[in-house]
Amino acid sequence: MPRQSTHLGNILVVAQVVISILVLIGAGLLSRTVLNLERADAEFKTGSLLLFGVDMTASGLKIDDPRCYKLNQELQSRFAALPGVSSASYSLGPILSGGFSAGEFHLPGAPSSAVPSTDLLPVGPGFFETMKIPLVAGRTFTKADFESSAEPKPLVVNRTFARTVFGNDNPLGAS
Numbered sequence: 001m002p003r004q005s006t007h008l009g010n011i012l013v014v015a016q017v018v019i020s021i022l023v024l025i026g027a028g029l030l031s032r033t034v035l036n037l038e039r040a041d042a043e044f045k046t047g048s049l050l051l052f053g054v055d056m057t058a059s060g061l062k063i064d065d066p067r068c069y070k071l072n073q074e075l076q077s078r079f080a081a082l083p084g085v086s087s088a089s090y091s092l093g094p095i096l097s098g099g100f101s102a103g104e105f106h107l108p109g110a111p112s113s114a115v116p117s118t119d120l121l122p123v124g125p126g127f128f129e130t131m132k133i134p135l136v137a138g139r140t141f142t143k144a145d146f147e148s149s150a151e152p153k154p155l156v157v158n159r160t161f162a163r164t165v166f167g168n169d170n171p172l173g174a175s
Helices: 003-039 066-080 127-131 143-147 159-166
Strands: 101-104 117-120
Touching: none
Parallel strands: none
Antiparallel strands: 101 117
8 A cells, every 4th residue: 555545544534533522522512501501590480381483574564563563462362361371471582582683772861872782572561470580670561551652661671781781770760
């Protein structure tokens, strides 16, 4: 056997071993990540929930179309009336799906050039109660919040957002 083909064969064997080790390390890391995700506390109860999606844009509606809100209200009412259902709500996307929309807002007293950006998940009335997400302070949304055209619209924020934007100040009532 020529010396050159033996050298090439050795290089291919080493490359295969290196690739195999990298694949095994990746599989181990993936397995550990999946186990950590299963053990992670989502801070809401994940049992006894039914999540599903309705693509309203498939029928030609835009997300901000008032008919979408009416349809969501109707679906919420019908599901809440089903036997065995204790609570029903809706959101623009499933929670923890990564399908949030980005949003910008203006903080009172801040220059107009300081426009923070954040992830938003538009939700319906009863969402936090349905998902059993505990409320730290303030209130959740009511049906009246969605029927009113008054500005500013109420927001529910998480602790990280409140600390980042408001520091030690109380975010309740800020507009």
